[in-house]
Amino acid sequence: MTGYGRPARRDEQGSAVVEFVTLGVLLLLPLVYLVMTLARVQAGSFAVSQAAREAGRAFVTAPSGSDASGRARAAASVAFGDFRFEDVGRLDLACDGSPCLRPDGRVRATATVRVPLPLVPTFLDGALPTSIPVSASHIETVDRFRTLP
Secondary structure, eight states: OOGGGOOOOOOOTTHHHHHHHHHHHHHHHHHHHHHHHHHHHHHHHHHHHHHHHHHHHHHHTOSSHHHHHHHHHHHHHHHHHHTTOTTTEEEEEEESSSSTTSTTOEEEEEEEEEEEOTTOOGGGTTTSOOEEEEEEEEEEEOOTTOOOO
């Protein structure tokens, strides 16, 4: 107590800055991680969409049935590479009949990617999910006036 019966005032100058910085960092780090994760998942979404669409188009425009699968996989590989998913991208092709490249035949291209979560070590793979699966399908129709090879 100081004179005249009033309690002494504690000097709190600068403590608001420390509190602001501490709370700012604690709230900003999860937000930055969330943005990084959502950006990678969005890139995975774009990659599978483009890979499925381009693989379907490459398949149905192939000159022969033996070349079609290779062309589709090459087109999907380029699409996965554009978004840096070369090693985790997968493509599945399915036809609705035989032969695949008959007039009005339909081909389904399904692209799948497992998007790894950023900054999560791989040794945690068995304990918790370390990736997010993303997939897309595209159905392409063979030209009606195509001649059978």
